[in-house]
Amino acid sequence: MPYKEMKKNLTYAVIDIETTGGRADRDRITEIGVVITDGKNIIDSFESLVNPETSIPYEITRLTGIDNQMVSDAPKFYEIAKRIVEMTEETIFVAHNVRFDYGFIQEEFRRLGYAYTRKKICTVVLSRKAFPGLRSYSLGNLIQHFNIEAERRHRALDDAKATTVLLSYILDSQPAVNEINRLVRDLNLASLLPANISADKINSLPETCGVYYFYDRSGELAYIGKSINIKSRVWEHFKGINHKGEKMQNFVADISYKETGSELAAYLVESYEIKKFKPYLNKASKNSKLTTGLYIRYDKHAGNYFSLENRVDENDADYLISYPSLRAGKKALNNIIREFNLCPDVSIGIVKNQPCFDHMIGYCYGICCGKENQEDYLKRMELALAKIKVKLEGNWFLVDKAVSYEEQTVFYIEDGIYKGHCVISKEDAPMASDIIDSIKPVSHQIDYQKIIKRYFNKSFIKKVRLGTTI
Ligand SMILES: [Zn+2]
Incomplete structure (x- = not known):
């Protein structure tokens, strides 16, 4: 579909919530307001207080005016969940600081065992681009700046309505056109999906950590993968324009998954099951891809120093650990150097007798320019080595x-x-x-x-x- 037509057809669900606090994993929703709009007109709206099943702290009540008594008879989230799913189906989720509202709503659905996912845009991010140079991009300030009507600030529907007006201004600006283009491109990706897999199927996958399985048309397990975000990883497989992506598009007829919650468990389960089921699209174990080794070498001028080498030899007495790439190795080594206040020069065997950059900014204590004594430095080097060379015993x-x-x-x-x-x-x-x-x-x-x-x-x-x- 040409971009202009797509834009005309996009529907937005502008959402604002009030909560008992700032953390989605701990706090709960007390009120929700939803405005469905085509970007100009309000098509539908919904507002409800929500019983958070926990008490509202006093300072929150002072801000929103919503107190424990008001929500005691209000529906619990599961009682309005269906309505929210239906209203926001096939819409773009819009909010002022979308991570907050989207995060809370996703979390409420997660507690109900349902994976809620929508395409989303943020009116804070887009306001910054569309109206540069403002003192603040808080909703309050934007309401004032554009003289937008808002009766009861910090109540969900009124804030959502004000955000809807703001959205209409944003949609008239160039940055919005770029953002909408991106969304349309994403929506068009649906055309890359295998014939038997619908976009809904992939969108219903959880955005959590776990293992996923691809089956071919004869029902045989073809591929096992793991990710900290199952849905986005599965999307990536089909977006891939490389040979593997193409292969996946032709093969995959069904997808299943297993949530683990733990990244470590996802790694272990994937490793275990690839060995057990030997899916034919999984190449040899991913661990064989570790190409860069870190060694502790010795030189009579430099003493012990770290050396990243393009080989992994676990039998080398100086071997410490391996990484998937030189870049990954450098990054990990730099973190260690900073953590233990080592010298980025001396620790890799460079002796120049002049202060390194890290010494100038206060990380390195100055072994490079004679400002630190050898003994103290070596102690920290030992600690760093102990951290790198994990010896599992006990x-x-x-x-x-x-x-x-x-x-x-x-x-x-x-x-x-x-x-x-x-x-x-x-x-x-x-x-x-x-x-x-x-x-x-x-x-x-x-x-x-x-x-x-x-x-x-x-x-x-x-x-x-x-x-x-x-
Ligand atoms: Zn230094």
Whole structure:
């Protein structure tokens, strides 16, 4: 469809919500206002208070005027969920700071076990482009600037109506044309999909972490992949204009998925299942793609220094860790250098006897120009090495997120070997031995060890050291 016609046909759902606070994973919606518009006229609107099933903090009530009593008889979110799905079907989701409103609504649907996804645009982002140079892009300021009518500020429908007026101004501007073009391009991607897969099918995939499966026309499993965002990763497969993308378009007749909530679990499940099912479109294990090795070399002028090399040799006594590319290796090494206040020159064997850039900006303590003594520096170098060279020994639980907020994924490591994982409720605190009993054991695989090592020191993974006897 030509762009002009598409633009004419786009429908927008301008949405504003009030909440009990700022965090979608913890706070709840107290009011929602929806305006359906073609960009000029209001086609439909909806407004409802929502019982948040939790209390509204006083400072929020002061801002919105919505108090606990007002919402006590209001419908709960699940009672209006169907209406919201139907009203916003095939529309572009619009909000002032869309991440906030979209995030909360998506989260409410997630609690109901439903994956809510819409194309979205943000009137803050677009206002900045369309009307540059304003003091502030808050809705309040834009309302004032354009003299937009808004009866009750911070109530959902009135804010949504004001945002609708703002949207109509934005749509008349050039930056909006570019943004709309992008949306139309995305919508047209639907034409790239395999014959048996509808855009709805892909849009109903969750935007969460997990493993996905492609089946061919005869129902055979053709491909297994993992992602922290299943839906967007699946889209990418079909957008791909390379040979593989084309192949996928011809092959895939059905898609299924398994949410894991945990990135580490997604990696392990993918690795396990590729080995088990051997889907014919999966090439050899992805871990074989690690091409760059980090080594600790020695030189009598420079002492011990890090060396990124275009080879991975785990039998080399100086070998530390491997990365998928030189770029990834450099990035990881730079993070380590900054974290331990090492010198970016000295740590890679460059001895110039002059201050490095990092010393000038305060990260490097000056080993490069004689301002730090050798002993202190070597201590930090040792700490950095310990962090890089993860040696798995002892018994551990690694704890990560799960699909539900009420649960967590526990990975069990026994004598340094990954044994399996399970999902437990956060509320009951089971004994370590019960957790271990409920794990379906996996056989020892070098790939699992690599994956576990890569995640062992990630800040979002909680580690629990277990005694030697459990
Ligand atoms: Zn330095």
